Amino acid sequence: MSSDPFGLLGIDRATATEADVRRAYAAKLKVTRPEDDRAGFMALRTAFERARSEVRWREDYGDDANTGEAENDRATSEAAAFPVGAVAIGDVPLAEIAERTRDTLPQTTPAYAGIEPYEEDEPSETAEAPDEGAEEIHHDDGFTPEDIAAWQPIRAALDRLTDVLTATGEPPPVKAVLAVIDGDDISSIDQYQTLQAQVRELLCDRTNFFDSATGMRLPGWLSLEVFDALDTYYGWSRETTTIPYLKGLNDWLVRVRRAIELEAASDTARNQARLEDATAKLFGPKDRPAETERSRKGSAIWLWIGAGILISQLVQFLARINGGG
Amino acid sequence: MTTLIGIDLGTTNSLVAVFTDAGPQLIPNSLGEMLTPSAVGYGEDGALLVGRAAKDRLLTHPALTGARFKRYMGTNHEMVLGKKSFRAEELSSFVLRSLRADAEAFLGHEVDAAVISVPAYFNDIQRKATITAAEFAGLKVNRLINEPTAAALAYGLQDRQGESTFLVVDLGGGTFDVSILEMFSGVMEVRASAGDAFLGGEDFTDALATELGRQLGVKPEDVSREDGARLRALAERMKVQLTEAAEANADFALKGEARRVTITRDKFDEITDPILKRLRLPIQRAISDASLKADDLHRIITVGGATRMASVRALVTRLFKRFPEYSIDPDHVVALGAAVQAGLAARHKALDDVVMTDVCPFTLGFETSISVGEGKHEPGHFTPMIERNTVVPVSKADVVAPLYPTQHEILFRIFQGESPYVKDNILIGTLNVPLRGGAKDDKSVELRYTYDTSGVLEVEATPTATKKTERLVIEGNPGSLPRDEIEKRLKALAAMKIHPRDQQENAALIARMRAAFENSLGDKRASVGRLIAEFEGVMARQNPREITEARRDIEAVIGNFERDDVF
Numbered sequence: 001m002s003s004d005p006f007g008l009l010g011i012d013r014a015t016a017t018e019a020d021v022r023r024a025y026a027a028k029l030k031v032t033r034p035e036d037d038r039a040g041f042m043a044l045r046t047a048f049e050r051a052r053s054e055v056r057w058r059e060d061y062g063d064d065a066n067t068g069e070a071e072n073d074r075a076t077s078e079a080a081a082f083p084v085g086a087v088a089i090g091d092v093p094l095a096e097i098a099e100r101t102r103d104t105l106p107q108t109t110p111a112y113a114g115i116e117p118y119e120e121d122e123p124s125e126t127a128e129a130p131d132e133g134a135e136e137i138h139h140d141d142g143f144t145p146e147d148i149a150a151w152q153p154i155r156a157a158l159d160r161l162t163d164v165l166t167a168t169g170e171p172p173p174v175k176a177v178l179a180v181i182d183g184d185d186i187s188s189i190d191q192y193q194t195l196q197a198q199v200r201e202l203l204c205d206r207t208n209f210f211d212s213a214t215g216m217r218l219p220g221w222l223s224l225e226v227f228d229a230l231d232t233y234y235g236w237s238r239e240t241t242t243i244p245y246l247k248g249l250n251d252w253l254v255r256v257r258r259a260i261e262l263e264a265a266s267d268t269a270r271n272q273a274r275l276e277d278a279t280a281k282l283f284g285p286k287d288r289p290a291e292t293e294r295s296r297k298g299s300a301i302w303l304w305i306g307a308g309i310l311i312s313q314l315v316q317f318l319a320r321i322n323g324g325g
Numbered sequence: 326m327t328t329l330i331g332i333d334l335g336t337t338n339s340l341v342a343v344f345t346d347a348g349p350q351l352i353p354n355s356l357g358e359m360l361t362p363s364a365v366g367y368g369e370d371g372a373l374l375v376g377r378a379a380k381d382r383l384l385t386h387p388a389l390t391g392a393r394f395k396r397y398m399g400t401n402h403e404m405v406l407g408k409k410s411f412r413a414e415e416l417s418s419f420v421l422r423s424l425r426a427d428a429e430a431f432l433g434h435e436v437d438a439a440v441i442s443v444p445a446y447f448n449d450i451q452r453k454a455t456i457t458a459a460e461f462a463g464l465k466v467n468r469l470i471n472e473p474t475a476a477a478l479a480y481g482l483q484d485r486q487g488e489s490t491f492l493v494v495d496l497g498g499g500t501f502d503v504s505i506l507e508m509f510s511g512v513m514e515v516r517a518s519a520g521d522a523f524l525g526g527e528d529f530t531d532a533l534a535t536e537l538g539r540q541l542g543v544k545p546e547d548v549s550r551e552d553g554a555r556l557r558a559l560a561e562r563m564k565v566q567l568t569e570a571a572e573a574n575a576d577f578a579l580k581g582e583a584r585r586v587t588i589t590r591d592k593f594d595e596i597t598d599p600i601l602k603r604l605r606l607p608i609q610r611a612i613s614d615a616s617l618k619a620d621d622l623h624r625i626i627t628v629g630g631a632t633r634m635a636s637v638r639a640l641v642t643r644l645f646k647r648f649p650e651y652s653i654d655p656d657h658v659v660a661l662g663a664a665v666q667a668g669l670a671a672r673h674k675a676l677d678d679v680v681m682t683d684v685c686p687f688t689l690g691f692e693t694s695i696s697v698g699e700g701k702h703e704p705g706h707f708t709p710m711i712e713r714n715t716v717v718p719v720s721k722a723d724v725v726a727p728l729y730p731t732q733h734e735i736l737f738r739i740f741q742g743e744s745p746y747v748k749d750n751i752l753i754g755t756l757n758v759p760l761r762g763g764a765k766d767d768k769s770v771e772l773r774y775t776y777d778t779s780g781v782l783e784v785e786a787t788p789t790a791t792k793k794t795e796r797l798v799i800e801g802n803p804g805s806l807p808r809d810e811i812e813k814r815l816k817a818l819a820a821m822k823i824h825p826r827d828q829q830e831n832a833a834l835i836a837r838m839r840a841a842f843e844n845s846l847g848d849k850r851a852s853v854g855r856l857i858a859e860f861e862g863v864m865a866r867q868n869p870r871e872i873t874e875a876r877r878d879i880e881a882v883i884g885n886f887e888r889d890d891v892f
Contacts (some may be wrong), residue, residue, distance in 0.1 A: 020508070022509055023510060024510070026509060026511060026512045026680075027510070028509070028677065029680045030677070030680055033680055034680075034682055034778055035468065035670065035778050038718045038777075041718065042718060043721065045682075045716050090403055182602075187643040188619060188644055188646055189605075189608060189645060190619050190620075190646040192605065196609070234606075235606050235610075238608075238744050239743050239744075250745075251745065258478050284669070
């Protein structure tokens with residue numbers, strides 16, 4: 001994909017705005033319809049997406065930002081998809097946050113520790129709307145009163161949830177947990193999403209995700225029922241995501257669930273599970289014959305058969321030479 | 326060139342439409358109705374009945390009739406009608422055949438190709454099953470269109486040069502889809518789709534039927550098949566009543582006596598709450614995938630008959646802090662959109678400034694093993710090739726190497742889904758690629774996924790060394806029919822006797838009267854019985870004019886019996 005996306009769209013790379021890119025794409029699309037010209041459409045679409053992310057990047061971070069388009073393509077789309085101010089971001093570009101691996105995360109503070117209205121650092125998709133230019137939300141650390149107001153119910157719900165979860169040290173009833181997260185004050189889709197991200201971070205934090213030195217810790221209140229209630233409600237373990245940070249959190253939660261399961265099992269069952277784990281490591285998993293295992297066994301046989309064929313051919317060849325001579 | 330028709334093949338009802346100079350237009354069936362119930366059954370004479378007649382006979386002859394078979398698309402489940410069992414593709418093909426006949430009668434010429442809508446969240450196997458159903462009905466599928474996308478096309482056409490972002494919430498009889506679309510300069514672009522292929526209005530009806538059974542003190546397994554079918558039909562009727570009223574009452578005829586059942590809207594909401602809750606996650610995911618907030622959405626559109634339910638509307642209103650729109654009939658909009666797509670495909674001149682692009686709503690990938698140290702590998706991991714919500718058509722390739730240099734084959738297991746573990750995703754096919762050469766040779770394989778505009782996947786694997794391409798063979802996998810089986814069934818289906826279209830009206834009326842007979846008691850029941858005998862007498866004399874008149878007379882009075890409280 002070395003061809004110039006702007007060239008394909010027929011616009012000037014230096015001056016093009018996002019609106020220009022969209023208009024050029026729309027015009028070319030009318031004559032390069034996906035159902036008629038598959039290859040042409042795929043090339044056009046790639047050019048459009050790359051040009052758009054380059055222009056967005058420029059509009060968001062200015063001309064002095066690194067505009068290597070291949071990196072920007074991915075980084076910008078990830079940053080754009082970054083749903084909440086999950087970590088204390090400060091002045092670090094979102095793209096960089098998204099690229100951070102789990103190992104660098106302990107230095108950051110979980111968001112629920114302080115007010116972090118997510119609108120602040122999210123590159124706005126509304127920049128696409130025709131009334132663009134009205135937005136001025138990047139690199140701005142000040143919160144508007146609306147932000148604070150929007151944050152109040154989330155904060156309150158999160159506090160209540162923390163109370164319900166940690167009140168006795170024992171697992172709380174699932175009903176009580178659901179009553180908080182499914183309450184009437186968390187009704188809009190934005191609130192639901194924000195709270196979802198916050199609860200995920202809460203769970204990750206309380207299981208020591210952010211402190212890689214000490215490893216996983218399972219608090220007494222985190223029963224399998226409580227975990228599953230939250231996970232069913234928010235769907236973390238059933239999601240794939242391309243955003244490395246969120247993937248890290250989701251993968252961690254899958255591991256947490258496995259650990260709770262193991263913890264919940266009786267001693268005998270636990271020992272049995274460990275034994276099975278160990279045998280699986282030694283002899284490969286038994287539940288599903290991996291194709292690789294099978295091929296490997298097969299390959300030994302094939303090696304002998306192959307050798308046999310070679311030898312017999314050689315014998316025949318020699319015999320023919322001998323016979324011919 | 327023949328006319329391309331647009332078909333909405335629904336769980337509960339199906340429709341057919343065509344794109345004309347005046348825009349998309351619905352085509353009525355032989356009864357003059359736009360909605361053809363997706364029901365199929367054997368009639369008195371052993372010929373197959375489709376639509377309303379079959380739906381009504383569901384009450385009187387449940388063993389000979391089938392409905393809601395769309396839920397079994399892409400599975401090996403067979404429905405038994407009388408002595409014969411049918412796959413969902415076959416039953417769907419009868420509905421498609423009936424719609425095709427309606428379109429041919431309406432257009433006055435033969436029709437052999439169609440755009441058919443499918444739930445966005447239909448998987449690859451379900452999509453291919455839909456194409457097979459069309460083939461059984463003698464229709465070539467020009468394209469499968471996702472239902473919410475079709476709905477958006479119908480809405481978008483109203484303001485085609487406008488710039489807006491809208492969210493379509495599509496709750497049909499059996500499936501739930503959410504799509505986010507953006508319109509700019511005549512381009513209709515799907516940004517994200519999410520859904521649940523097993524969540525729909527029928528689940529609400531089932532929940533209500535269970536509740537009614539509880540009130541009557543009967544368990545579903547204890548009632549006869551006929552009583553069960555009637556109870557479910559009553560639940561359906563009361564569910565519809567609750568969209569207008571706060572309470573619904575009815576008498577249910579059980580063992581010869583009328584038993585009172587009551588349901589308030591609050592109680593209905595309470596028993597269906599767990600189903601309602603399942604709507605939120607797909608909505609959340611679509612919005613999150615499109616990187617939008619609720620305020621960025623200019624329009625919220627509800628589609629599908631089940632969005633008429635008060636609780637569904639309330640949920641959408643609460644989530645978005647505003648009322649959803651439904652200016653186009655939620656039962657009609659998908660078929661109208663399918664007709665728009667048919668117009669686009671046929672290059673209708675009225676649509677030359679409109680282009681639509683859709684996405685693949687699932688992640689598609691394959692199983693890999695990851696290293697767990699000490700040379701050990703753990704299989705079962707899902708490696709994505711095409712990420713969900715990628716614009717289609719799309720083609721992506723990656724080079725894959727075998728785990729061990731001595732391998733003689735690589736078995737690619739192709740999955741679709743969002744879980745990082747293949748066990749939670751759907752297996753849609755396997756591809757066995759033989760490798761040549763020894764341990765030192767290059768054994769890498771280029772794996773290519775191509776996803777077309779109908780949402781059908783093709784997988785190719787090409788070993789770098791041989792350049793010999795292997796194509797994915799879906800056949801032999803659970804839920805799909807092998808080619809030779811398709812041919813065999815096609816012949817068998819062609820031989821089946823279908824009730825003639827011009828007699829559908831009579832068959833439907835008789836079925837309707839019999840259903841009313843079952844649902845009434847005492848004097849009224851006797852009156853309905855007399856009506857049936859009278860009409861059968863007229864039918865026997867075979868005078869078309871007399872039949873038409875009798876039909877009109879009966880239709881005028883039969884409603885009175887149906888409105889009755891006893892069911």
